[in-house]
Structures are given as C-alpha cells and as structure tokens.
Amino acid sequence: MLGSYRAEMLKLRKRSAVWVLFGAGLVLSLIFGYLLPYLSYTTGDENPSTGGVPRAEVLRGMLPERVIDNTIGGYPIFAGALALVLGAIVIGGEYTWGTLKTILTQRPRRGTILGAQFLALGTMIALWVLGIFIACALCSVGIAAAESGSMTWPSIGTLAQGLTGGWLVLMTWCLAGAVLAVAFRNVALPIGLGVVWILGIETLLAGVVSSLLPGLKWLTNTLPGTNAGSLVFSVTGMGSSDAPPGVRDAVGGGRALLTLFAYCAVFAALSLWTTRRRDVT
Amino acid sequence: MDALVEISGLTKRYGDTLAVDGVDLTVLPGEVYGFLGPNGAGKTTTLRILTGLIAPTSGDVRVLGGKPGQADVLGRTGSMIESPAFYPYLSGLDNLRLLAEYAGVSRRRIDEVLELVDLADRAQDRFSTYSLGMKQRLGVAAALLKDPELVILDEPTNGLDPVGMRDMRRLIRELGTGGRTVVLSSHLLGEVQQICDRVGIINSGRMVAEHNVEELRGEQELVVRADPKDRAQAILTRFGNVHQYDDTLRVTVDPARAAEVNSVLVGAGIAVSELHMTERALEDIFFELTTEEKADVG
Known part of the structure; x- marks a missing residue:
C-alpha cells in the first residue's frame, strides 16, 4: 500500500494540472476573500458594491479573526x-491514457491501487486547504498591520474544525468526480x-423547492451541495446575511x-465495486 | 515439465460476440511461444485474461501455478498489452519509478532495464516526446522491471521501422535464451518464425494449431519451374507428392535426389528453368489454416 501511495503522490506532484487547479482555487479565494473587500473598504461607503455595509464591518471580515x-x-x-475536476482528471486520466492496464498488471490488487489513489487525493486536498489557509492568513495579517486592526486569532480548535470541515467538503466533491470518472x-x-x-x-432545485414545492425540502436537504454549505456555515462565524453563495444553515452542522x-x-465504495468487477479492455 | 501457462476451454463472450471460443493453450518453461492470428482473432483478449485484466466467461486458466491477476502471479509476470501506455507528462524514468513503487522493485533495476532497451540517454525526456519505437522499448523495459519469469508481449514490433523491428527481435531472442519464458503475440509471421520455439495459431477466437515451428513447417520441398508443366508434373509424381504453387511445381522429395530429378526431366525433353529446395514458410501454413477455418465456418 505504501509503495502504491508513493507512486500516486509522484503522479500528482508532477502533474501540472493539479497545481493549476490549486492555483485557481487560491487566486479566487484571495480575490473574493481579500482583494475585492479591501478595495471596497478603501474606496469607502460611496462605492455601491458595499451596499451600505459599514467599513468597520468590511475590515473585520478580513482580519485574522475571520x-x-x-x-x-x-x-x-x-x-x-x-x-x-481534480478527482475526474486523476481517475479518468487512467482510462483515457490507457494507463489503468499498466498499473493493474503490477503487483498490487485493484482495491489497493484505488485506495492509494484516494489516499493521495486526500493528501493533495489537505495541501490545497493548508496552502489556501496560509495565503489567507498572510493576507489577513498584512491587512491588520496596514489598517491597525486586531491581531486576534481563532482558537486552535476552531481553526482545526474549520480546516477539517473544509477538507471534508472538498474531498466529497473530489470523490464525486472520481466516481463519475470510473x-x-x-x-x-x-x-x-x-x-x-x-x-x-x-441551486436551481433549492430555488424551485423553496418556492413551488416546500414539501420536498427534505430532499434538497440531503444533497451534497446543501450539506457542504451547511457544514461550512456551522464551522465559521458567518451570519446568514454575509455568507457567500452556497453557504447557508439549511441543516445542522452534525447532520x-x-x-x-x-x-x-x-x-x-461505488468506485471500488466497479473497478474490481469490470473488465479492463 | 510443468507448464507455466495452461489454458483449457477458455471462452470470453461480449454480449452476442464470442471473442474467444474454447481455446486450449500450453506454454512451457523457458520457451518463446508465438501467438499468431489475424487482427481481431482473439489474441489480445486471451493475453488480457492471462494478465487478469479481464475475466473469462468460462474455462480454466493457470499462470505460474496460480490464477491470473493474483498479486503473487502479477509479481512474477511482466507484460505489455497492446500499445505501451504511460503518463505523457512524466519522463520515461519517472514512469518506471512509479511502476517500481507499485511493484516493490529497487531503483537499481530501473537503470538496468533502461540500459537493456537502450533508452538510458533519453530517460529524462517526457514520454510524450518519444518516438513510437522508444515508446515500445519503454513498454518492454516496464515489462522487464520485475525481472519476471514470464514475459507477455502483445505485438511488440507494431509500428516500428525495420531497424527498430530488428532490435526488438534481438531483444526478445535474448530474453528467451536467458531462461525466461516469453509469450509473444503477433500477426507478423516472419517475425514469429525467426523468434519462436512454438506457435499457437488462433483464428476467429478458436485455436487452429499449436506446434513447434519446425513441425508446423513440415518437410522440405523441391521447387521446379519447367515447360511444359503438365508433362513435368506427370514425371515428378514418380518422386513424391506434387502440387502447384503459383507458376511452379513443388515436390516432396529428399534433397539428395534433386540432381536425379533434373536429369530425368531434361532426358524427357522438358526445359527446366528453376530447381531448388525450399521450406514451407510459416506464412503459407498460416494462410492454409486460417483459410480452411474460414471455409469451415462459412
């Protein structure tokens, strides 16, 4: 298993698409988390984009506490x-390049190889989360220093809970990509x-259900996006009014x-079952 | 001698299509076994079953004493099935490194196989920049990485230029003489004739022959080009079986009697313009067997 994991990490580490996706996530996080709010903060309340949000509130949203x-x-x-996309390109690439037959004719069993792939993806997602966190932390420290804001940090427990929750959200979508690729x-x-x-x-389903079919709300509350948004809502200090798209308190954090x-x-399990049973043609 | 590969009654069905139909096959230790057949005959399907990539519909398959796809069996088998498939963004060296990680093979072995296939100089280059010949050689290097007892190569000379084909044949012959067992599939009959000890011929999913190459090629024949041909044929029947092949007559006769044949024909007033011994090429036998098979099926 360890050898297969090392092989998978080598593939991920050297694949530029993995780092392009990480870079895109990082840049978008910084743009929406810091650059745009900081621009609106520095241009003042006259800017219509602040929509009446007090400048102090905008600043507080960019400080280490948040x-x-x-x-x-x-x-x-x-x-x-x-x-x-990461899950789909990593697992689907084995089919489009025909490399699945190459790795399945080495020593490890199919389940071991797939397990190693998921473990490597989990590691890469953890690196993404950590990388984005470090970049955000540096930005928040910079803004706090520049604007004489508070340097108060969340507790270690809050940080760990937030980062783990974020990892789980990304891992869910990554595995969704993987199972579709299989x-x-x-x-x-x-x-x-x-x-x-x-x-x-x-989003469409949630809108239709809330306006036309409220009786089916239980169904939308079981969907992965709804639960991902709810988990993020529960491990952050956001309120319903300042939460970004997709983050809401549809269900409780535990659920x-x-x-x-x-x-x-x-x-x-679906990926494993299919990979173990299917002919590699 | 225990067989390294034993297949009996192997069948593989895809929906209504019977890709492999009751194939029996035996590969003995240390031999180079040629698996011959036209495109679509079932060669690759059979080899995929041997490597555990696809499951047979029915039949019994034993590889190195175990079932195909078992970890122990895969660890002792090296294979290249159809075209060599590697990660295009990685170098040849990195591709082998990750395969070595999967298989638990030392780094030193990577250098050895790169030297063996003469790819050490380009090992740092990306796989996507390799020529077809280099890709094939990397495929063979990957197959040899585990220092396997059994090597399965599916059409290893596909797409190679004449020099590449010659080098690949030499490499495969070296593998065979080194005590390894090699199963080589091909539709290039000359290639199999030059390399293999035994051959199995598959057509439309069914094995139509399995013999030593020499057995399969049979007795030598005397090729005679003579005029008038009808009279020559009548005289030649005294020496052995005669059949026509293109514009020549072919007689199954002891090579030592060639001068006597010539003397008798000339003495009878027949002009002899060509007289030499020949062996039946594997190609002739292949076409005989696969044509018969088609006729039977039709």
Whole structure:
C-alpha cells in the first residue's frame, strides 16, 4: 500500500494540472476573500458594491479573526467544482491514457491501487486547504498591520474544525468526480456533468423547492451541495446575511458532517465495486 | 515439465460476440511461444485474461501455478498489452519509478532495464516526446522491471521501422535464451518464425494449431519451374507428392535426389528453368489454416 501511495503522490506532484487547479482555487479565494473587500473598504461607503455595509464591518471580515471564513467560504461552490475536476482528471486520466492496464498488471490488487489513489487525493486536498489557509492568513495579517486592526486569532480548535470541515467538503466533491470518472471511463463527461450539478442544478432545485414545492425540502436537504454549505456555515462565524453563495444553515452542522461522510463512503465504495468487477479492455 | 501457462476451454463472450471460443493453450518453461492470428482473432483478449485484466466467461486458466491477476502471479509476470501506455507528462524514468513503487522493485533495476532497451540517454525526456519505437522499448523495459519469469508481449514490433523491428527481435531472442519464458503475440509471421520455439495459431477466437515451428513447417520441398508443366508434373509424381504453387511445381522429395530429378526431366525433353529446395514458410501454413477455418465456418 505504501509503495502504491508513493507512486500516486509522484503522479500528482508532477502533474501540472493539479497545481493549476490549486492555483485557481487560491487566486479566487484571495480575490473574493481579500482583494475585492479591501478595495471596497478603501474606496469607502460611496462605492455601491458595499451596499451600505459599514467599513468597520468590511475590515473585520478580513482580519485574522475571520481567516477561516475566508479560507473555506468558497469551498461549497467554486473550490468544490475545482476539487471535482481534480478527482475526474486523476481517475479518468487512467482510462483515457490507457494507463489503468499498466498499473493493474503490477503487483498490487485493484482495491489497493484505488485506495492509494484516494489516499493521495486526500493528501493533495489537505495541501490545497493548508496552502489556501496560509495565503489567507498572510493576507489577513498584512491587512491588520496596514489598517491597525486586531491581531486576534481563532482558537486552535476552531481553526482545526474549520480546516477539517473544509477538507471534508472538498474531498466529497473530489470523490464525486472520481466516481463519475470510473462510471464513464472518461474525463470530459464527468467534469461537464459534475460542474453543471454543483454550479447550477443544486441551486436551481433549492430555488424551485423553496418556492413551488416546500414539501420536498427534505430532499434538497440531503444533497451534497446543501450539506457542504451547511457544514461550512456551522464551522465559521458567518451570519446568514454575509455568507457567500452556497453557504447557508439549511441543516445542522452534525447532520451535515454525517451526510458528507456518507457521501464519501458511498462514492468510494461505488468506485471500488466497479473497478474490481469490470473488465479492463 | 510443468507448464507455466495452461489454458483449457477458455471462452470470453461480449454480449452476442464470442471473442474467444474454447481455446486450449500450453506454454512451457523457458520457451518463446508465438501467438499468431489475424487482427481481431482473439489474441489480445486471451493475453488480457492471462494478465487478469479481464475475466473469462468460462474455462480454466493457470499462470505460474496460480490464477491470473493474483498479486503473487502479477509479481512474477511482466507484460505489455497492446500499445505501451504511460503518463505523457512524466519522463520515461519517472514512469518506471512509479511502476517500481507499485511493484516493490529497487531503483537499481530501473537503470538496468533502461540500459537493456537502450533508452538510458533519453530517460529524462517526457514520454510524450518519444518516438513510437522508444515508446515500445519503454513498454518492454516496464515489462522487464520485475525481472519476471514470464514475459507477455502483445505485438511488440507494431509500428516500428525495420531497424527498430530488428532490435526488438534481438531483444526478445535474448530474453528467451536467458531462461525466461516469453509469450509473444503477433500477426507478423516472419517475425514469429525467426523468434519462436512454438506457435499457437488462433483464428476467429478458436485455436487452429499449436506446434513447434519446425513441425508446423513440415518437410522440405523441391521447387521446379519447367515447360511444359503438365508433362513435368506427370514425371515428378514418380518422386513424391506434387502440387502447384503459383507458376511452379513443388515436390516432396529428399534433397539428395534433386540432381536425379533434373536429369530425368531434361532426358524427357522438358526445359527446366528453376530447381531448388525450399521450406514451407510459416506464412503459407498460416494462410492454409486460417483459410480452411474460414471455409469451415462459412
């Protein structure tokens, strides 16, 4: 297992697409978490984009105290989509390049190889989360220093809870990409379907259900996007008014956590079952 | 001698299509076994079953005493199935490094196989920049990485230029003489004739022959080009079986009697313009067997 894990890490480490996706997530987090709010803060209340939010409130949102909010606030939507793309390209690439037959004819069993792939993806996602956190922390420290803001940090427990929750959100979407790649033995189709689901379908469903079919709210509350948003909401200090798109308190934090774990388990089990049973042609 | 590969009654069905139909096959230790057949005959399907990539519909398959796909069996088998498949963004060296990680092979062995396939100089280059010949050689290097007892190569000379084909044949012959067992599939009959000890011929999913190459090629024949051909044929029947092949007559006769054949024909007033011994090429046998098979099926 250790050898297979090292092999998977070598593949991920040397694949530029993995770092491009990480870079995109990092840049988007910094733009929406710090650059745009800081511009609106410096240009004052006259800027219509602040929408009447007091400047002190805008500044407080960028200080170290709120670093977790800015680190994982975008995970349920855009970073989730990037994680789904990561899962799809890593697992689907084995089919499109035909390398699956090459690695399956080495010594380890199919389950071991897939397990090592998921473990390596989990490691890479953890590095993404950590990388984005460090960048956000540096920005918040810089802004606090420049604007004489508070240097108070969240407790270690709060930080750990927030980063772990963020990792679980991204891992859920990454495994969703992986299971779609196994199902379609492809890269493009899983990315297309997955991204449309994350960015469009779930939001559309939630809107239709809340306005036309309130009796089906229980159904939308079981969807991965809803639970990802709810978990992020529960581990950050956001209020309903200042939460970014996709982050809301649809279900409680505990339930969201269990639901995301269940999705991860189901996606991994389905991938394993299919990979072990199917002919590699 | 215990067989390294034993297949009996192997069948693989995809929906209504029977890709492999009751194949029996035996590969003995230390031999180079040629698996011959036209495109779509079932060669690659059979080899994929041997490496555990696909499951047979029915039949019994034993590889190195175990079932295909078992960790122990895979650890003693090296294979290249169809075209060599590697990660295009990695160098040849990195591709081998990660395969070595999967298989638990030392770094030193990577250098050895790169030297063996003459790829050490380009090992740092990306796989995507390799020529077809270099890709094939990297595929063979990967197959040899585990220093396997059994090497399975599916069409290893596909797409190679004549020099590349010659080098690949030499490499495979060296593998065979080094005590390894090699299963080589090909539709290039000359290649198999030059390299292999035994061959199995598969057509439309069914094995139509399995013999030593020499056995399969049979007795030598005397090729005679003579005029008039009808009279020559009548006289030649005194020496052995005669059949026509293109514009020549072919007689199964002891090579020592060639001068006597010539003397008799000339004495009978027949002009002899060509007279030499020949062996049946594997190609002739292959076409005989696969054509018969088609006729039977039809």
